[in-house]
Amino acid sequence: MSTPEAPGARTARPGAGLRVLGVDPGLTRCGIGVVDVAADRRATLVAVGVVGTKADEPLDARLLAIAQAIDEWLDRHEPEVVAVERVFSQLNVSTVMGVAQASGVVIAAAARRGIPVALHTPSEVKAAVTGSGRADKDAVTRMVTKILRLETAPRPADAADALALALAHAWRGSAPGSPSAAGRTTAMQATALTAAQRLWQEAEAKARRGR
């Protein structure tokens, strides 16, 4: 396996807008989704999938599988930015360790290629795609399916979450009330976006600092 040099100037994709690769990190299921998002917020699915590793595999083999998969996805899709779920401690302790280790591998893989990495909290992502920071997984999957105009919902939920992350990142700078791709920007959603955007801007500023 080789880790190629980061390509210099990325080739522009005229009209395709911003290409974001979202990752919902995890050892058992690591969701990966790529979307192109136009200036008018219209989003198009590029690819989505899940890298799975088995709990009885040794940790190094599991992390290697994730590293190789991420390398492959970055090479194939050349995203302008990688959005990764910010790991929190609410999960149970043994789970959170694996999630954090997987996220470390993903973030380092992007950084090796010089691709900016943005971290977003689950509630920022939920707010961005559903209008509520407390939406459940089904609601996120439904909205992702609708926003990307898919015929069938991305499964498992980790795959939908990865797409939601990518969408949330691409939309972070949109003015509240600008038409969403799903055409369902309600007042509540606009408010949620305003709050979420403040968080994004802070996270973005943090992520950019020193770059």
Place this chain on the structure above:
Amino acid sequence: MSTPEAPGARTARPGAGLRVLGVDPGLTRCGIGVVDVAADRRATLVAVGVVGTKADEPLDARLLAIAQAIDEWLDRHEPEVVAVERVFSQLNVSTVMGVAQASGVVIAAAARRGIPVALHTPSEVKAAVTGSGRADKDAVTRMVTKILRLETAPRPADAADALALALAHAWRGSAPGSPSAAGRTTAMQATALTAAQRLWQEAEAKARRGR
């Protein structure tokens, strides 16, 4: 930066015994130490250092610095095995996330090269080098200094911890009561090693499974 292919058969180092690279993972200070350990447990320092990153740097830059340093150390020293501290949740939550992310990067770097990774708990390591699983950092540093016949103690503690990890791993298969390099195998130490060895064997079996 490039990540070279894993070399095939590693060059033998006649008489040098087992070369172990130990890592005490962390974002702020990541200790790295390399030792050669002979069949009679006599251990020799090869190299020791610390990779430091600043808390105000973005996470991707911090993880990249650690990934690049580990790549460099693996290329330069070609260890037969990498021993990494098993991350626990006793630490405070924000610290443990960074430690887990850094350890993920280190483990994946070794796995990319086909170098086996072993995880050891802090108490296994303390027991191996001091005879007590509850030794403090100063005691670990003192014993590492003595075992490796160093004129000055490795600083900071993270560097000494990385060496202790490497030593503990190299010694994991020694019969209890076999002469330690420090010549101080007490009855208590032998007992501690016996218990620790059981844990090591389990950890080893787990790490090897499926390889």
